[in-house]
Structure formats: structure tokens, C-alpha cells
Amino acid sequence: MSLPMILGLGQTALELSLFNALTVLALFLSYSMLNVCDLSTDGCFTLGAAVGAVVAIVGHPWLSIPAAMGAGMLSGLVTATLQTRMGVNSLLAGIIVNTGLYSVNIWIMGGSSLLNMNKTSTVFSMLKDALKDTALGAQYSLIIGLIAVTAVIVFLSLFLRTRLGLAIRATGDNPDMVRSSSINPVFTTTVGLCISNSFTALSGCLLAQSQKSVDVNIGSGMVTVALASLLIGGVFMGRRSIPLRAVGAVIGAFVFRLVYTVALRFNLPAFMLKLISSVIVVIAISGPYLKGQLPLIKRQLAAKFGKAGTER
Amino acid sequence: MNQTNGDKTMLKLLNVCKTFHPGTPDARVALDDVTLRVRKGEFISIIGANGAGKSTLFNAICGSFYVDRGCIVLDGDDVTMMPEHRRAKVIGRLFQDPMRGSAPGMSIEENLVLAAGQGGWLSTAGKKEKQAFRDRLALLDMGLEDRMKQPVGLLSGGQRQALTLMMATLSMPKLLLLDEHTAALDPGTAEKVLALTTKIVAENNLTCLMITHNMQSALDLGSRTIMMDAGHIVFDTTGEERASLTVEDLLEKFREASGKKLDNDRMLLA
Numbered sequence: 001m002s003l004p005m006i007l008g009l010g011q012t013a014l015e016l017s018l019f020n021a022l023t024v025l026a027l028f029l030s031y032s033m034l035n036v037c038d039l040s041t042d043g044c045f046t047l048g049a050a051v052g053a054v055v056a057i058v059g060h061p062w063l064s065i066p067a068a069m070g071a072g073m074l075s076g077l078v079t080a081t082l083q084t085r086m087g088v089n090s091l092l093a094g095i096i097v098n099t100g101l102y103s104v105n106i107w108i109m110g111g112s113s114l115l116n117m118n119k120t121s122t123v124f125s126m127l128k129d130a131l132k133d134t135a136l137g138a139q140y141s142l143i144i145g146l147i148a149v150t151a152v153i154v155f156l157s158l159f160l161r162t163r164l165g166l167a168i169r170a171t172g173d174n175p176d177m178v179r180s181s182s183i184n185p186v187f188t189t190t191v192g193l194c195i196s197n198s199f200t201a202l203s204g205c206l207l208a209q210s211q212k213s214v215d216v217n218i219g220s221g222m223v224t225v226a227l228a229s230l231l232i233g234g235v236f237m238g239r240r241s242i243p244l245r246a247v248g249a250v251i252g253a254f255v256f257r258l259v260y261t262v263a264l265r266f267n268l269p270a271f272m273l274k275l276i277s278s279v280i281v282v283i284a285i286s287g288p289y290l291k292g293q294l295p296l297i298k299r300q301l302a303a304k305f306g307k308a309g310t311e312r
Numbered sequence: 313m314n315q316t317n318g319d320k321t322m323l324k325l326l327n328v329c330k331t332f333h334p335g336t337p338d339a340r341v342a343l344d345d346v347t348l349r350v351r352k353g354e355f356i357s358i359i360g361a362n363g364a365g366k367s368t369l370f371n372a373i374c375g376s377f378y379v380d381r382g383c384i385v386l387d388g389d390d391v392t393m394m395p396e397h398r399r400a401k402v403i404g405r406l407f408q409d410p411m412r413g414s415a416p417g418m419s420i421e422e423n424l425v426l427a428a429g430q431g432g433w434l435s436t437a438g439k440k441e442k443q444a445f446r447d448r449l450a451l452l453d454m455g456l457e458d459r460m461k462q463p464v465g466l467l468s469g470g471q472r473q474a475l476t477l478m479m480a481t482l483s484m485p486k487l488l489l490l491d492e493h494t495a496a497l498d499p500g501t502a503e504k505v506l507a508l509t510t511k512i513v514a515e516n517n518l519t520c521l522m523i524t525h526n527m528q529s530a531l532d533l534g535s536r537t538i539m540m541d542a543g544h545i546v547f548d549t550t551g552e553e554r555a556s557l558t559v560e561d562l563l564e565k566f567r568e569a570s571g572k573k574l575d576n577d578r579m580l581l582a
Contacts, residue, residue: 162435166425169418169422177413182400184395185397
């Protein structure tokens, strides 16, 4: 493999990982901070892609971004309302919203399961035109990805320091404490899920516009991929400060993409991506648990087969 | 009680009733027509056997559930139907479990910022406020002021309960409710936290209710002692009568009031 080819692959991996990193950052807020596993992520990702595409096709490329984020917020509001005010289990709430969003997404895309943006003016095509004759001409995707990821990290770092941000963290950290405190968990959960879902939708919107098309399945499996990235990021940053952990989430997204790209190079078919992400999530979550269990398992085995443990 | 001496009432419970699982075979009357008037600055110790309704009384005051009948008036405001998190703005509460009052994954400083509850939602704590926290923490004499950035999860049970006490009293609550808050600590630490409690309550002239199973501290601390049994307040003593009481008398009162043998080992051992 030649060097330019490797660089090219690296850049593609970086671009794609930056768009996905926005969903990873969304889960960083909902999963790591609020301790809610938001299973509506897949549908919300597609929702952002669909709304962004439709608004861009209608002729408002800039408006597509806030529109997608707004739609994501609305979806987050529904998920949060189901679990905080209507007694639906939080996992179930996510699944229900996810299922419902499938229909909503196709409805938004005008009854079609595929939208094409080849001739549409998008944020990407506009930046591409603007940078046409400069040295950065080929980097427009990377620039948009970097701007979006940086903006979200800066927002999260500042927001999670505010009293509302601290209250959201406390809601995930010690629900018992929050229940008997002046923090209203209904409010913090709702705000947290609205914000995280707006990031997920932004993620979908940018990915769709960068690849100039939306498929109704664009978001399927996204929650597992993002979770895998988040957990990989956790390996790098551990329990450091919030901004560093957010950066870790982005690194995790990149590492995940890299592993995936390398796997494809070894002729692993593209459809294996989801199995790989599932395995990574399983390893990342159960690894530390099994490691803790290892001494006990050894002792049990020793006892069973009459080795060292029983001779005493 | 004595309303003519100008003392202000801080908390008033009028005919408060609460039945759990009403209409089922499990129905249990937890609070039965409880009426209680607490004056401003009063420190009341509450005793009674397990299941007498002490914690239920606190839950009713805090709004963990809404009472079936009666009303609760806090500092002149009827809070009977006010949601728990809104009452919590003016009520500080400590539980027996030291892990319950603070967020383990957040730093000491972040917990205090949250507890202080000053400023808008989008505000952050300034240098001055953080310095004030350090100064307050130094009063605990546990070296916590030098560990502001450390996660609370690293503290010991006693340190965590002391921190929770600080958090609960940071914003000068109208009412401080202590639910056996030293019962899970070792004797030395329990004593220290108890001393700290009386100091903070006295210095800030807080109105305080304290549930305890320790008869001696029930008599030693505060200015009034009430005894609960089966959802009733069965005994209420203050002033000279209380000053002359011994633990033995208290146990005797308990038998008299509830009309049965004392079966609680923890109370006998105290």
C-alpha cells in the first residue's frame, strides 16, 4: 500500500469519525453523565439526517443544521417525557421512540426510503466552492467536522460546569440524593436528553450531507457503534476532567473507525461492522467485570478439581 | 403550646394522616392524626421503636409522599401539596446512610456548588464562593478543604456525613431534619459528627428535628424530646420536666405511653 493511499484512508477515517464523534459526545452526556442508555439514538440519527436533507433540498443549506438539531431535541423531549412523566422504563422509552421514528423519518422523506442530494446545495458543497482555489480545497469535510466537534466539546465543557450541568451529573451519579434534594430529576433528565439528542441529530445531518444521500437505515446500529467508541475513549482518558473525557470520546470514535478501516483492508466485508462494534461493546463492558471475577473463578475451579485451595 | 410569649412557629403539622397501601390487606396506618408545632430555633429529638412513624413523619414533612389528610405549614406557607424538590430548597435532610447525601463521582467542590443552590441555572461558582466553601470546610477540621477537587467517593463514611451536614446547612435551611444520621458511623466518628451538628445548629440558630435511638443523646441534645409510637406522638417533654428526666424515666414513659413492654434491643442497649 502506498503512502498517499494510507493517508487517504486515514483522512476518510478521520472525517467519518468526526461526524460519528458527535453521536459519541451525545452518549457521553446521556450515558456517562445522566446514566441513561438512550436507545432512540439510531432513530434520532436518521431523523437528523432526514430533516437536514429535506431542508437543504428545499434550498436552505444553513437552516438545515438548526432544523435537524431542533428535530433531535423534540425527539429527546418525547423520550424524556415517556420515562419521567409517564412511567415508561427508560430503555423501553428509547426503543418505543426509535420504532416510532422509523415511520416519522420516511414520512419526512416524503414516503421514500432514500433521498439524493447530488445536486443539492449543502453546507459541504458551499464550503467546497468557497475553498476551491485555496490549499485547503480538499479538506472541506474535515473542516466542518472539526468545527462541529470542537463546538460541541467546548459547549459540553462549559455547560457541565454550570449549576444545571452539575445537577444533570448528580442525577446520573446519585439518584437517591437528587430525589430528596432541590433538584428536580424530571427537569434535569429532560434537559439532558434534549441536548444529547440534538447532537445525535446534528451528527446524522452532517454525515448525510457529506455523503450526499440519506437512507432510512443510515442510523441503524449507531447506538452500539457510538457506545463502543465511548468505551474505547474511556480507556484512554479514564476518570479525568470533563473536557479531557470529551476529547477521549472523540479519540475513541477515531480509533474505532481505524480498527474498522483496517478490518476492511483485510478483506473483511463491510457488513461485519456491526458485529465488530457489538463485540467491542461486550469486551469493554464485561472486561473489567470478568477481570474482577477472575480470582474467584480460579478458586472455584481449584475447589472443584481438588487443587491448592482445598489442601489447606 | 405557649403562644403568648411571641415565639414564632416554624413548622406546624395539623391532624396529619397517612396510610400506606390503603384498601388492601397490607394497609398500614403510618401517621395517625399527628399534630405538632415546632417553634423557630427549637431543637427536638425524636425517639420511638422501629416502625413507630419517625421517618414517615420526616417523609411527610419533606414531601416524599403527599399526606392523606391534614396540612403542613412551614414558616407560614402551606406546603401540603408542594412537590418534594421545591420543599427541599428550604429543608435540609440527612439520612442514616452516609452515601445518600452526596454524589460520589463529583468533586467536593462540585457537590458544594450544587448544594449552595445560589445563582441561576447557567451560572458557575466564582472564586469568592469557592473560597467561602473552603473556609466552611475548614471548620469541620477534617482536612477536606485541601481536597476540594477530589471525588466525594474517596471520602470515609464519617467525612461524607460531615460533608452532607455542611451541604444541608449551607443555604441556611428553615428546617434541618436528621434521620439517625450518626447511626451508621463508628462511635468515635459518630460523636464527632454529633458535636459538629450541635455546633452548626447552635451557631446558626437552626430549627432542627433529630431522630435518634440513643436515649442519652435524645435527652442531652436540644430543648425538647418527643416520643412516637404506632403513628402517634405519645409523649412530648420540654423545659424543667425534661431536664430532670433520666434514661430510665424515658424508658418508663415509653412503657406507660405505649402500654406495652419495650421490645427494641437497640433502645435498651442505648
